[in-house]
Amino acid sequence: MIAGIDIGGTNTKFGLIDQDGNVLFQDRIKTAVHSKFEDYIHELATAIKAGAQQVAPDTPIRGIGVGAPNANYYRGTIEHAANLQWKGIVPLADILGTHFDAPIVITNDANAAAMGEMVYGNAKGLKDFIVITLGTGLGSGIVCNGQLVHGFDGFAAELGHVIVNPNGRLCGCGRKGCLETYVSATGIKRTVYKMLADHLEMSELRKISFDDLSTRMISEYALKGDKVAKDAFEYTGQVLGSKLADTVAHTNPETIFLFGGLAMAGDLIFEPTRRHLEKNLMTVYREKVKIEPSGLPNQSAPILGAGSLVINHLNYQSQQKV
Amino acid sequence: MIAGIDIGGTNTKFGLIDQDGNVLFQDRIKTAVHSKFEDYIHELATAIKAGAQQVAPDTPIRGIGVGAPNANYYRGTIEHAANLQWKGIVPLADILGTHFDAPIVITNDANAAAMGEMVYGNAKGLKDFIVITLGTGLGSGIVCNGQLVHGFDGFAAELGHVIVNPNGRLCGCGRKGCLETYVSATGIKRTVYKMLADHLEMSELRKISFDDLSTRMISEYALKGDKVAKDAFEYTGQVLGSKLADTVAHTNPETIFLFGGLAMAGDLIFEPTRRHLEKNLMTVYREKVKIEPSGLPNQSAPILGAGSLVINHLNYQSQQKV
Numbered sequence: 001m002i003a004g005i006d007i008g009g010t011n012t013k014f015g016l017i018d019q020d021g022n023v024l025f026q027d028r029i030k031t032a033v034h035s036k037f038e039d040y041i042h043e044l045a046t047a048i049k050a051g052a053q054q055v056a057p058d059t060p061i062r063g064i065g066v067g068a069p070n071a072n073y074y075r076g077t078i079e080h081a082a083n084l085q086w087k088g089i090v091p092l093a094d095i096l097g098t099h100f101d102a103p104i105v106i107t108n109d110a111n112a113a114a115m116g117e118m119v120y121g122n123a124k125g126l127k128d129f130i131v132i133t134l135g136t137g138l139g140s141g142i143v144c145n146g147q148l149v150h151g152f153d154g155f156a157a158e159l160g161h162v163i164v165n166p167n168g169r170l171c172g173c174g175r176k177g178c179l180e181t182y183v184s185a186t187g188i189k190r191t192v193y194k195m196l197a198d199h200l201e202m203s204e205l206r207k208i209s210f211d212d213l214s215t216r217m218i219s220e221y222a223l224k225g226d227k228v229a230k231d232a233f234e235y236t237g238q239v240l241g242s243k244l245a246d247t248v249a250h251t252n253p254e255t256i257f258l259f260g261g262l263a264m265a266g267d268l269i270f271e272p273t274r275r276h277l278e279k280n281l282m283t284v285y286r287e288k289v290k291i292e293p294s295g296l297p298n299q300s301a302p303i304l305g306a307g308s309l310v311i312n313h314l315n316y317q318s319q320q321k322v
Numbered sequence: 323m324i325a326g327i328d329i330g331g332t333n334t335k336f337g338l339i340d341q342d343g344n345v346l347f348q349d350r351i352k353t354a355v356h357s358k359f360e361d362y363i364h365e366l367a368t369a370i371k372a373g374a375q376q377v378a379p380d381t382p383i384r385g386i387g388v389g390a391p392n393a394n395y396y397r398g399t400i401e402h403a404a405n406l407q408w409k410g411i412v413p414l415a416d417i418l419g420t421h422f423d424a425p426i427v428i429t430n431d432a433n434a435a436a437m438g439e440m441v442y443g444n445a446k447g448l449k450d451f452i453v454i455t456l457g458t459g460l461g462s463g464i465v466c467n468g469q470l471v472h473g474f475d476g477f478a479a480e481l482g483h484v485i486v487n488p489n490g491r492l493c494g495c496g497r498k499g500c501l502e503t504y505v506s507a508t509g510i511k512r513t514v515y516k517m518l519a520d521h522l523e524m525s526e527l528r529k530i531s532f533d534d535l536s537t538r539m540i541s542e543y544a545l546k547g548d549k550v551a552k553d554a555f556e557y558t559g560q561v562l563g564s565k566l567a568d569t570v571a572h573t574n575p576e577t578i579f580l581f582g583g584l585a586m587a588g589d590l591i592f593e594p595t596r597r598h599l600e601k602n603l604m605t606v607y608r609e610k611v612k613i614e615p616s617g618l619p620n621q622s623a624p625i626l627g628a629g630s631l632v633i634n635h636l637n638y639q640s641q642q643k644v
Contacts, residue, residue, distance in 0.1 A: 080606075128474035142572065144471045144478075151466070151574020152450035153610060161604045162568040173604050246484040250464065250572045252473020282483045282495050284402075288475055 001059045002314075003048050003100075004307030006109060007031060007068035009083035012040075014048055015303035016055060021120045023300045025051040037086045038095060045099035063103045063310030066092065067112030067302060072154040076106050082172065103317075105309040109133065109302065111148055111157065113294070114141025115312055116305030117257055122295030129255045130247065131294065132159065132240075134262035137172070138180035138187070144251050159247060160184070164239055182239040185215045185261050191232045192218060203228040219265040233265065237272025244273070245280035248289050259294035259301070266293075323381045324636075325370050325422075326629030328431060329353060329390035331405035334362075336370055337625035338377060343442045345622045347373040359408045360417060367421035385425045385632030388414065389434030389624060394476040398428050404494065425639075427631040431455070431624065433470055433479065435616070436463025437634055438627030439579055444617030451577045452569065453616065454481065454562075456584035459494070460502035460509070466573050481569060482506070486561055504561040507537045507583050513554045514540060525550040541587040555587065559594025566595070567602035570611055581616035581623070588615075 001024065005014045008031060015026035029047055034040035052061060070081040076093025078084065093104045107115075114131040117123040123131070127146040133139040138160035142149040149156045160180035161173055168177025169190060181187055192205055192213065204221055205213070205228050222229035244256060262269055274291050281289065296304055323346070327336045330353060337348035351369060356362035374383060392403040398415025400406065415426045429437075436453040439445040445453070449468040455461040460482035464471040471478045482502035483495055490499025491512060503509055514527055514535065526543055527535070527550050544551035566578060584591055596613050603611065618626055 126474070128478075144466050144473075145469050147467050147469075149466045149573055152448075152576035153574055153607075155606050156450075156466075156572065156574035158571040158574075158604060158606070161571050163564070163602070166564070166602075175602075175604065242485070242488070246568065247572065249480040249483050250478065250569065251471055252475055252478035252480075254474035280485070280488075280497075282480060282497065284477050284480070285475075 001052070001056055001061055002307050002310050003052075003061050003064045004303035004305070005044065005048075005064065005066045006112070006302030006306050007066065007078075007084075008109075008302075009069070012044060013302050014044065014051075015300065015307070016048070016051055016061070017304065017307040021304065023303060024055045026300060026303060027051060032085055035085065037090055041092075041095045041099065045096065049099075061100060061102050063105070063314055064096065064100055065112065065306040065309035065311070065313075066096070066104065066106045067109040067306040067309070068092065068106065069109060071106045071108045073105075073107045073111070073148075073150045074154045076104065103310060103313060105313045107148070107150070107309060108139065109305070110139030111141040111150075112305035112309055113139070113259055113296070113301065114143055114305075115148060115308040116296055116301060117259075117294055118143060118146075119308035119311055120296060120304045122257060122292060123255065126254055128251065128253050129257065130157075130159075130251070130253045131257045131259055134184055134258060134260040136184060136186055138184045142251055142253075149251075162243055162246065164243060179239070179243055183236055183243075183262075188215060188218055188232055188236050188262060189213050191235050192228060195228050195231055195235075199228070201227050205229060215261045215265065219268055222265075222268050230268075233268040234272045236262075237269055238276045240269075241273045241276025241278075242280045244277050244291075245282075245285075248277075248281060248285050252285065253289060255290040255292050257292055257294045259296070263293055264298070323374070323378055323383055324629050324632050325374075325383050325386045326625035326627070327366065327370075327386065327388045328434070328624030328628050329388065329400075329406075330431075330624075331391070334366060335624050336366065336373075337622065337629070338370070338373055338383070339626065339629040343626065345625060346377045348622060348625060349373060354407060357407065359412055363414075363417045363421065367418065371421075383422060383424050385427070385636055386418065386422055387434065387628040387631035387633070387635075388418070388426065388428045389431040389628040389631070390414065390428065391431060393428045393430045395427075395429045395433070395470075395472045396476045398426065425632060425635060427635045429470070429472070429631060430461065431627070432461030433463040433472075434627035434631055435461070435581055435618070435623065436465055436627075437470060437630040438618055438623060439581075439616060440465060440468075441630035441633055442618060442626045444579060444614060445577065448576055450573065450575050451579065452479075452481075452573070452575045453579045453581055456506055456580060456582040458506060458508055460506045464573055464575075471573075484565060484568065486565060501561070501565055505558055505565075505584075510537060510540055510554055510558050510584060511535050513557050514550060517550050517553055517557075521550070523549050527551060537583045537587065541590055544587075544590050552590075555590040556594050558584075559591055560598045562591075563595045563598025563600075564602045566599050566613075567604075567607075570599075570603060570607050574607065575611060577612040577614050579614055579616045581618070585615055586620075
């Protein structure tokens with residue numbers, strides 16, 4: 001039995017997973033209520049232990065995987081996370097380690113999603129693939145030769161911050177024209193508003209404020225035939241597909257998986273993304289790279305992803321011993 | 323003792339290397355004189371065996387590494403190489419294998435350069451780095467977690483073909499605006515000619531035909547203060563540096579090594595590349611990624627690079643046996 005923890009800005013989801021990937025127990029606590037990080041971890045550890053006591057009192061927790069924003073795999077830290085209340089460098093693995101006698105593996109949430117896809121999802125058996133998570137921003141995890149790419153400093157795979165247009169939309173990172181300002185739940189809202197500003201089409205979307213607008217609404221209006229909503233998906237797929245052609249020229253993945261809210265729009269996003277990727281690929285890559293939905297269930301994906309990190313770690317250790 | 327072979331469009335360089343990386347023997351044959359691939363390999367194998375007989379008659383050749391354009395690591399083939407006279411898919415490893423009883427490892431020349439940098443050059447001990455070869459085109463080899471990234475299909479690391487501008491310069495690959503149309507020996511010549519067309523500055527470069535112009539001439543004029551030549555280097559560094567910011571967001575390398583003719587221009591190319599990379603990086607990467615010259619001697623680099631492929635292969639095999 002292992003534990004998976006997904007730390008988000010609002011909620012922290014956690015659960016216990018058996019060796020076949022069944023989620024035995026799943027719960028959440030508020031991330032944002034504790035000003036002291038130690039108090040937050042104490043509540044989290046207590047809740048995990050209570051869950052373990054409930055579902056399998058005699059089974060030890062063999063490892064803990066954590067997905068968190070700005071998590072550093074090498075250092076076991078969360079570093080300068082914009083969406084968390086704890087500032088600076090937070091020694092997550094050290095503090096969590098005072099509560100558990102088991103290995104702890106930490107990485108960012110998109111890397112966890114990639115590892116989850118490999119262990120439990122549609123990337124089983126693949127050695128070279130990429131997972132793109134489309135939420136408020138755009139996250140990514142890159143797997144090459146069957147291993148997560150962490151980079152020398154632990155910050156690889158920030159595909160949300162490749163540049164679409166150096167004079168483009170302002171990004172939360174302080175630069176302009178990053179991919180996630182176009183391709184994400186927020187990105188497609190910005191595209192809708194840009195189109196409403198630039199064009200004259202009638203659209204039901206003109207009745208909805210920016211703050212009220214959601215990806216699901218844009219999907220629903222697109223399916224009803226709203227031209228602005230349809231054009232917004234086409235544009236989003238064009239930007240994503242054409243930038244992914246550059247990504248393919250880096251690591252030549254077999255499949256790129258799309259995960260998260262925007263990916264739930266199905267063909268509305270997959271079809272234009274595939275078409276524009278294909279159109280922009282160099283000949284040697286054409287008709288070879290697949291863009292597919294994630295195979296992880298949306299609800300338990302963050303926990304499975306986080307848990308898979310430590311599964312992989314334990315498997316690697318046992319191989320090294322042989 | 324191992325053999326390294328570098329197959330180019332005009333010449334094939336080959337040599338014998340001892341375990342300390344000393345080149346014991348080095349020679350070349352013409353690549354382009356044989357219409358039959360088998361005849362070419364026969365001449366090459368005969369020359370390598372004669373070399374071995376000359377320098378170390380009692381030492382067996384323990385492995386052969388080959389760098390070649392469009393070489394596929396997984397399949398041991400050269401596939402659809404535009405600059406070679408043998409068309410289609412050429413079974414290089416199989417045919418070379420009829421002449422030698424030793425493992426043969428094949429990859430493209432830029433991957434060979436990256437492996438050479440790791441085994442014999444400035445990337446010793448690095449686990450995450452990139453080598454960019456600046457010749458007629460722009461080649462690259464990406465190393466993550468201490469391993470070459472080959473991709474699922476063997477065609478990873480085609481950084482010469484990421485897109486700078488989708489409406490930009492025509493590329494030999496059939497698309498528009500690829501990085502190598504700006505950043506390569508040919509790319510900087512195109513930039514010089516574009517500047518001579520667009521601007522009115524006096525320049526000694528106006529006296530030189532496109533075919534006669536070389537990177538070395540552009541360097542020499544830039545050092546003498548020629549504005550067009552200086553601006554051409556500035557622009558080349560700007561394009562390279564800003565696109566490398568996207569590359570850093572993929573694999574977070576510790577160092578990017580520049581190799582080849584254009585890199586010989588020294589600060590003329592390194593200084594603007596570093597400056598524009600730094601300017602375009604996301605905060606988390608700033609002041610961390612180095613751009614450095616290759617540590618391989620220009621003359622024997624292709625042979626050392628090719629040889630290092632099989633050194634790495636033999637080391638990996640012996641580790642697996644333990």
